[in-house]
Amino acid sequence: MALKRMDNVGIVVEDLGGAIDFFRELGLELEGRATIEGEWAGRVTGLGDQRVEIAMMRTPDGHSRLELSRFLTPPVVADHRNAPVNALGYLRVMFAVDDVDETLERLRTRGAQLVGEVVQYKDAYRLCYIRGPEGLLIGLAQELS
Helix, strand or coil: CCCCCCEEEEEEEECCCHHHHHHHHHHEECCCCCCCCHHHHHHHCCCCCCCCEEEECCCCCCCEEEEEEEECCCCCCCCCCCCCCCCCCCCCCCEEHHHHHHHHHHHHHCCCCCCCCCCECCEEEEEEEEEEEHHHHEEEEEEEC
């Protein structure tokens, strides 16, 4: 059986509304929002009895999604939001944008901070990392050709 697609990337946040606003500003669309709870959900995650608010955000092309989650129960047990770029595990989400500078200006109004600087890779890309809501590491890539 062949892999069909990557369905979504999950990100756990404390402020679900703030994260939704930030990713809307970036250009994602809120596809849906719900509270997930019950024994069946805990069997999937291995957390047992859980209650979590989720928001599914879709990219403009419709091919990718972010699942933003705020756990009500059980409580969050670890915090990796401010891990450096060379930390083990999942690192960041990279988004292709039309204009890095314009995107940075819009996201700064939502608290985004540039991690290093905007750099150009050959004649192919302008790239940068930002810290978004709650310190989440996000990459922006502008294709130049």
